[in-house]
Amino acid sequence: MRCSAGSTAINSKLARRFAAHAVLIGYTAVALWPVLFILANSFKSRRAIFAAPLALPGPGSFDLVGYTTVLRGGSFGTYFANSLIVTLASLAGIIAFGSMAAFALAEYRFRLNTLTGLYLMLGIMIPIRLGTIGILELMVGTHLVNTLAALILVYIASGLPIAVFVLTEFMRTISDDLKNAGRIDGLSEYEIFGWLALPLVRPALSTVAVFTMIPIWNDLWFPLILAPGESTKTVTLGAQQFIGQYVTDWNAVLAALSLGILPVIMLYVLFSKNLIRGISSGAIK
Amino acid sequence: MTASAPPPVGAAARRPPRPHIIVFLAPALLVYTAVMIVPLLETLRLSLFISVKNETVFRGLANFGTLFFDDRYAHAFWNALRNNIFFFIIQMLQNPIGIGLAALLALPRLRASAFYRTAIFLPTLLSFVIVGFGWKLILSPLWGVAPSLLGDVGLKFLFAPYLGRESSALTTLGLISVWQYVGVPMMLCYAALIAIPDEIIDAAEVDGIIGIEQFFKVKLPLIWPTVGMISILTFVGNFNAFDLVYVTQGALAGPNYSTDILGTLLYRTFFGYQLQLGDPNMGAAVATMMFLIILAGVCVYLFALQRRLNRYQF
Numbered sequence: 310m311r312c313s314a315g316s317t318a319i320n321s322k323l324a325r326r327f328a329a330h331a332v333l334i335g336y337t338a339v340a341l342w343p344v345l346f347i348l349a350n351s352f353k354s355r356r357a358i359f360a361a362p363l364a365l366p367g368p369g370s371f372d373l374v375g376y377t378t379v380l381r382g383g384s385f386g387t388y389f390a391n392s393l394i395v396t397l398a399s400l401a402g403i404i405a406f407g408s409m410a411a412f413a414l415a416e417y418r419f420r421l422n423t424l425t426g427l428y429l430m431l432g433i434m435i436p437i438r439l440g441t442i443g444i445l446e447l448m449v450g451t452h453l454v455n456t457l458a459a460l461i462l463v464y465i466a467s468g469l470p471i472a473v474f475v476l477t478e479f480m481r482t483i484s485d486d487l488k489n490a491g492r493i494d495g496l497s498e499y500e501i502f503g504w505l506a507l508p509l510v511r512p513a514l515s516t517v518a519v520f521t522m523i524p525i526w527n528d529l530w531f532p533l534i535l536a537p538g539e540s541t542k543t544v545t546l547g548a549q550q551f552i553g554q555y556v557t558d559w560n561a562v563l564a565a566l567s568l569g570i571l572p573v574i575m576l577y578v579l580f581s582k583n584l585i586r587g588i589s590s591g592a593i594k
Numbered sequence: 595m596t597a598s599a600p601p602p603v604g605a606a607a608r609r610p611p612r613p614h615i616i617v618f619l620a621p622a623l624l625v626y627t628a629v630m631i632v633p634l635l636e637t638l639r640l641s642l643f644i645s646v647k648n649e650t651v652f653r654g655l656a657n658f659g660t661l662f663f664d665d666r667y668a669h670a671f672w673n674a675l676r677n678n679i680f681f682f683i684i685q686m687l688q689n690p691i692g693i694g695l696a697a698l699l700a701l702p703r704l705r706a707s708a709f710y711r712t713a714i715f716l717p718t719l720l721s722f723v724i725v726g727f728g729w730k731l732i733l734s735p736l737w738g739v740a741p742s743l744l745g746d747v748g749l750k751f752l753f754a755p756y757l758g759r760e761s762s763a764l765t766t767l768g769l770i771s772v773w774q775y776v777g778v779p780m781m782l783c784y785a786a787l788i789a790i791p792d793e794i795i796d797a798a799e800v801d802g803i804i805g806i807e808q809f810f811k812v813k814l815p816l817i818w819p820t821v822g823m824i825s826i827l828t829f830v831g832n833f834n835a836f837d838l839v840y841v842t843q844g845a846l847a848g849p850n851y852s853t854d855i856l857g858t859l860l861y862r863t864f865f866g867y868q869l870q871l872g873d874p875n876m877g878a879a880v881a882t883m884m885f886l887i888i889l890a891g892v893c894v895y896l897f898a899l900q901r902r903l904n905r906y907q908f
């Protein structure tokens with residue numbers, strides 16, 4: 310800003326700040342409104358949903374009938390447990406196998422190092438869905454269709470490339486002196502990995518965990534194809550089919566949608582710092 | 595590989611065997627190879643075969659001939675491909691919007707910046723089931739939320755059953771997808787913008803380049819590599835998309851296949867739907883086409899685009 314322009318410059322700066330906030334508030338409303346709108350209507354009676362869809366639930370319109378229908382009509386408890394098992398088991402596999410492979414790639418010089426790294430990272434660009442027909446064949450052959458294990462295996466395989474990529478970068482930043490000190494003290498390579506390397510990359514592990522977890526929880530394709538049975542349905546598939554069935558029962562549909570939104574929001578509030586930091590650090594590299 | 599990788603203890607001319615390397619790599623390589631790479635190759639292989647009375651017969655590229663030219667498949671395939679390209683183009687709207695939001699968020703000393711980022715990123719985390727059905731309800735003429743909202747701003751005449759008309763269904767789905775994913779370019783561009791060193795900005799200011807001009811002449815060129823990366827990831831995502839169309843329009847991708855994309859076509863071809871019987875080999879042919887399209891896109895990005903988009907090391 311030129312000094313001679315003095316107060317006009319300050320004014321125009323204020324005006325620009327104001328405009329920036331106006332645009333951002335506007336877009337924030339666009340992003341949040343549909344979500345809040347569905348949540349608000351899920352707590353209203355059927356009549357209120359249609360009579361005043363834009364109103365917040367109040368004393369006259371508050372009604373949990375949608376939620377009771379959902380809890381009666383679908384086995385959401387089972388679906389929820391299935392999703393939880395699949396997501397956590399896949400996450401454990403991705404973190405364990407991914408960090409081991411990343412440690413080997415970052416730590417040791419061996420002939421096929423670069424090639425192995427590239428091979429593992431192919432999967433970042435080539436989506437696993439393209440191999441669905443082969444995967445179904447494999448799962449039929451090994452009698453894993455309609456088991457949670459099928460989903461867990463698929464998600465581990467699909468999550469590994471990005472996990473190995475990110476974790477290798479972090480493993481490279483661990484100081485060699487520290488590891489060599491460990492070696493002199495007689496630690497085995499496994500102990501160096503488990504006691505020195507893993508604790509040092511813990512922030513990276515939680516980042517990887519958060520952003521591999523979301524696509525697994527939200528996936529519809531593989532549950533639909535590999536585990537559509539009633540006892541192995543995940544929440545995402547269960548909700549999709551429940552909503553398809555109850556499509557005329559607006560209370561139930563809105564409640565089912567809200568039950569899908571709430572856990573995500575809770576997780577996001579808990580982990581958003583990690584998630585955002587993870588995304589940012591991935592971009593800067 | 596780190597240049598300073600520790601020499602193995604007691605390194606002589608020959609290294610001692612190092613079984614731990616294999617132990618560390620084996621689980622990841624095993625699962626990844628068995629569940630991802632082998633099935634992918636198997637799918638590509640199946641596209642060259644046909645099964646007749648429980649026997650698989652090699653047919654070369656004949657399945658692709660059927661896919662491109664035979665009446666039973668060709669119309670659906672070209673339609674899905676065209677729709678998919680259109681869907682991708684609509685989706686690209688997320689870049690200018692995301693960059694614009696990121697530029698505002700990256701203004702120095704902007705208050706509540708973290709709140710805006712967190713809020714705008716939220717829809718990205720929701721599943722397609724929620725996003726798809728949620729928007730379906732909001733846009734439903736039966737409920738009338740969208741028309742009454744449009745009415746409040748005097749634009750009621752603009753309302754139509756957007757998802758139910760052939761002419762607008764795919765565009766609407768594309769825009770819903772933009773709504774959901776705009777947080778990704780916003781976040782990545784924001785991260786790239788705040789990583790630009792102050793010296794560069796100071797130098798621009800000394801040269802009298804400020805404000806909007808500074809954004810277009812200095813900052814934007816510096817974040818092109820990020821935009822390129824987002825675009826290729828979006829490309830890959832779009833050419834294997836399925837969930838949003840399946841959730842809102844069903845496997846038949848109605849009305850009248852106007853929202854059919856390669857993912858839904860793959861699903862119908864492989865599993866069959868209504869009168870059409872499923873055919874794994876033709877399904878594999880569709881999957882192979884998706885693979886080739888994605889591969890072509892990735893190659894264009896890696897070999898043509900990425901080299902031109904200089905990466906600046908700060």
